[in-house]
Amino acid sequence: MALDACTPLQLQQWQDQEDAWLRDTVRRHGWAVQYAAGAPPFAYTVGLYGFGHPELLVYGLDLQASAWVLNHFGDRVREGERFGPGRPMRLTGWSHRLQLFPFHDGEEPPVLGSAQRYYHRGPADPVPALQLIWDDSAGRFPWDDGYDLPGGLQPAPRP
Structure with a gap:
């Protein structure tokens, strides 16, 4: 559905369905992965903040790779591991190295829109997030x- 061609009522109905899916997915799995197929494409988690961890964001990957990377981190966060900015790291089963950087989502509209809505946060006090930057071949x-x-x-990350 092209959201810019929706009536206000259709947009609200879409938003309500999206929010219901998000609540159910976070309740069942601990987090959800939101994907935006823009230019560039990006994906982010919603729910890791409920574990006391920043949400995670990655740009430039397709849906499958984004979900794999973010779910890999999500599993580790659920098990109690915590991640922060620092030196490059590797994920078992993926050829790229990653580095994490603070990401401030204080703009309007927010990049992590579903996460901000889920936690009732806004530009003045956005949900904490880390951006994953991956290396080339x-x-x-x-x-x-x-x-x-x-x-x-x-x-580039927004500190």
Whole structure:
């Protein structure tokens, strides 16, 4: 459904259904993964904040890879592990290294819109989040010389 072509009532009905799905998914699994197929595509968690952990955001991956990465972290958070900014790390079963950076979602509209709505937060006090930045096939991150993925695929984090 093209949301910009909806009537206000249709938009509210869509939002209500989305919120019901989100509540049910978080209740059953502990978190949900929201995916936006924009340019660039991105995905983020909703529910990790309920475990006392920042939500996680990743840009530039397809739906399957995004869900795999975020669910891998979600499983580890549910088991009590905590992640924060720091040195590059690897996930078993994935060829890329990752680095985590603080992400401030204080703009309107928010990037993590479903998470902000789920926790009743807004631009003045957004849900804490970390952005996962992944390397290219040669192990270079976007700030390294020779990084070979398209510019803008992984926007710089918003501290």
